[in-house]
Amino acid sequence: MTSVTAFAPATVSNVGCGFDVLGFALESPGDEVEARFAPAGVVIEDITGDGGRLPREAARNTASVAVLALLTKLGERRGVALRIRKGLPLSSGLGGSAASAAAAVVAVDALIGARSSIDTLIACALEGERLGAGSAHADNIAPSICGGFVLVRRPSPPDVLRLPVPMGLTAVVVHPDLEIETAGARALLGDTVPLADAVRQWANMGALVDGLHRGDFALIGRALEDTIAEPRRAALIPGLALIKRAAVGAGALGCSISGSGPSLFALCAGAGVASRVADAMVESVRAAIGGDPQVYVSSLEARGARVVSTCAS
Amino acid sequence: MTSVTAFAPATVSNVGCGFDVLGFALESPGDEVEARFAPAGVVIEDITGDGGRLPREAARNTASVAVLALLTKLGERRGVALRIRKGLPLSSGLGGSAASAAAAVVAVDALIGARSSIDTLIACALEGERLGAGSAHADNIAPSICGGFVLVRRPSPPDVLRLPVPMGLTAVVVHPDLEIETAGARALLGDTVPLADAVRQWANMGALVDGLHRGDFALIGRALEDTIAEPRRAALIPGLALIKRAAVGAGALGCSISGSGPSLFALCAGAGVASRVADAMVESVRAAIGGDPQVYVSSLEARGARVVSTCAS
Numbered sequence: 349m350t351s352v353t354a355f356a357p358a359t360v361s362n363v364g365c366g367f368d369v370l371g372f373a374l375e376s377p378g379d380e381v382e383a384r385f386a387p388a389g390v391v392i393e394d395i396t397g398d399g400g401r402l403p404r405e406a407a408r409n410t411a412s413v414a415v416l417a418l419l420t421k422l423g424e425r426r427g428v429a430l431r432i433r434k435g436l437p438l439s440s441g442l443g444g445s446a447a448s449a450a451a452a453v454v455a456v457d458a459l460i461g462a463r464s465s466i467d468t469l470i471a472c473a474l475e476g477e478r479l480g481a482g483s484a485h486a487d488n489i490a491p492s493i494c495g496g497f498v499l500v501r502r503p504s505p506p507d508v509l510r511l512p513v514p515m516g517l518t519a520v521v522v523h524p525d526l527e528i529e530t531a532g533a534r535a536l537l538g539d540t541v542p543l544a545d546a547v548r549q550w551a552n553m554g555a556l557v558d559g560l561h562r563g564d565f566a567l568i569g570r571a572l573e574d575t576i577a578e579p580r581r582a583a584l585i586p587g588l589a590l591i592k593r594a595a596v597g598a599g600a601l602g603c604s605i606s607g608s609g610p611s612l613f614a615l616c617a618g619a620g621v622a623s624r625v626a627d628a629m630v631e632s633v634r635a636a637i638g639g640d641p642q643v644y645v646s647s648l649e650a651r652g653a654r655v656v657s658t659c660a661s
Numbered sequence: 662m663t664s665v666t667a668f669a670p671a672t673v674s675n676v677g678c679g680f681d682v683l684g685f686a687l688e689s690p691g692d693e694v695e696a697r698f699a700p701a702g703v704v705i706e707d708i709t710g711d712g713g714r715l716p717r718e719a720a721r722n723t724a725s726v727a728v729l730a731l732l733t734k735l736g737e738r739r740g741v742a743l744r745i746r747k748g749l750p751l752s753s754g755l756g757g758s759a760a761s762a763a764a765a766v767v768a769v770d771a772l773i774g775a776r777s778s779i780d781t782l783i784a785c786a787l788e789g790e791r792l793g794a795g796s797a798h799a800d801n802i803a804p805s806i807c808g809g810f811v812l813v814r815r816p817s818p819p820d821v822l823r824l825p826v827p828m829g830l831t832a833v834v835v836h837p838d839l840e841i842e843t844a845g846a847r848a849l850l851g852d853t854v855p856l857a858d859a860v861r862q863w864a865n866m867g868a869l870v871d872g873l874h875r876g877d878f879a880l881i882g883r884a885l886e887d888t889i890a891e892p893r894r895a896a897l898i899p900g901l902a903l904i905k906r907a908a909v910g911a912g913a914l915g916c917s918i919s920g921s922g923p924s925l926f927a928l929c930a931g932a933g934v935a936s937r938v939a940d941a942m943v944e945s946v947r948a949a950i951g952g953d954p955q956v957y958v959s960s961l962e963a964r965g966a967r968v969v970s971t972c973a974s
Binding site: 365366367501502539541544551556559 | 678679757814822830850853857867869870883884
């Protein structure tokens with residue numbers, strides 16, 4: 349029986365001034381989903397790498413809900429069985445539920461041979477994300493599927509813009525030994541924000557996109573400021589101000605929270621700087637939080653979700 | 662005695678998603694300020710074109726306050742006398758106070774021969790704008806001085822980005838026979854905004870800057886949406902929804918309020934479309950508001966404030 353396995357990468361969302369609308373893909377880590385046909389509906393055969401914590405019930409799992417949306421969209425009557433291998437730490441702020449949903453729709457789309465559009469894949473994966481995150485933002489889904497650095501102008505129907513990435517722009521991501529639940533972190537924001545903070549956020553957003561187009565690293569650094577989410581979530585991450593200072597002190601253009609945290613990202617002009625920034629961030633995370641932080645360094649030109657193997661047996 | 666006269670153009674600020682941070686210059690109309698040395702301090706000798714409504718007292722006039730800031734900055738002990746010719750209608754939403762301040766600082770800077778930086782001219786003109794608008798945003802001052810389409814990442818100290826303008830991008834501005842006071846229009850906004858509206862605003866801001874860089878007129882059109890100021894100020898302009906529909910129906914990429922109104926602007930892909938859009942907007946403004954609206958059509962590559970004559974007598 350044919351099976352298709354797809355990989356989808358971790359993603360950094362929010363990215364400073366881009367709360368709910370900006371995200372970029374990492375080269376690794378990521379999730380893998382293996383799909384094969386089954387009698388009817390969607391079943392989850394197995395999940396590894398989650399310590400038994402993710403729901404196996406199809407109606408409650410982000411990957412299977414996304415696949416069900418795709419099957420419905422395609423009018424596909426065959427069922428699908430999924431095996432999920434989590435490479436991403438849970439509740440890390442690196443788009444874990446998005447990566448599983450993205451890998452699942454890409455695997456199943458290839459299994460069926462449907463060659464769905466990127467917009468269709470995003471829209472279906474977003475159905476899974478809605479379950480995982482409690483609301484439907486595509487700032488993890490879209491970069492996990494498309495790769496690179498993306499701006500989600502509208503999540504539904506998807507209006508996703510692929511932003512240019514200046515040569516050498518490199519991300520450092522440090523995942524401290526903490527867990528933050530997305531729903532709780534979102535509740536900290538409230539439903540309204542001061543107009544003055546919002547004005548600064550959209551000024552920075554325009555400046556960041558301008559900086560990416562011009563390859564102006566200094567401007568990218570000035571624009572990597574979050575006046576909305578970071579100040580309201582700072583208390584979730586002990587020592588955040590110190591860690592940010594360590595990153596910038598080691599040469600980072602800027603540093604902020606990835607998604608709703610606890611992971612932190614920094615953007616750097618080149619791999620050499622990124623390596624020094626990674627060391628500085630790990631050291632300051634160890635000092636402030638303890639434990640054994642994980643660190644990832646990745647070009648911002650990372651590829652999106654893709655089929656990694658097809659087996660006919 | 663030497664006198665220097667400078668012209669500074671009208672400007673469209675806010676520009677849809679760019680409340681308080683985006684603005685562009687028009688080719689015309691504009692204000693002219695003539696400056697010559699005087700015994701001490703700053704005096705206003707004359708103002709024409711304002712129907713006698715602007716303050717002649719130097720401490721209360723936007724142009725003289727801006728000039729005083731420049732003289733102080735330069736350590737200039739000589740005084741200056743100003744003659745102001747308003748080419749801009751008052752309270753029109755076209756940056757009238759900014760144009761007078763911009764023309765005044767450019768004229769006086771040339772009179773002194775100081776060759777101040779753009780940032781210095783913006784910072785000093787902003788002191789005048791603070792008086793006129795009740796708060797210091799540079800989204801009229803910066804384009805009136807620099808020309809073109811600008812993003813004010815920070816007003817103070819100025820961090821002003823000149824955005825690229827795709828070939829053919831053309832503005833239509835219609836000034837209905839209404840007056841709206843900036844302070845009242847600002848009060849309608851309140852101090853907080855819904856987070857969901859703000860997220861859409863910065864998504865559109867990123868998309869607009871991306872569209873300008875790519876020369877993607879369709880994207881520019883989609884991004885010309887204002888979820889913050891326009892919905893809260895719509896009631897100030899009778900028939901706003903109809904006028905917007907008329908503009909887009911005639912081919913405009915988008916249409917919104919200029920500054921705090923009542924002027925309306927539309928962006929168009931080319932002068933031919935702009936001409937049809939101008940006709941449609943004037944007709945619908947006449948139907949909705951009556952009176953005799955003024956209309957201006959301008960490339961978005963309009964020049965900024967400049968010396969137009971120097972007289973030695």
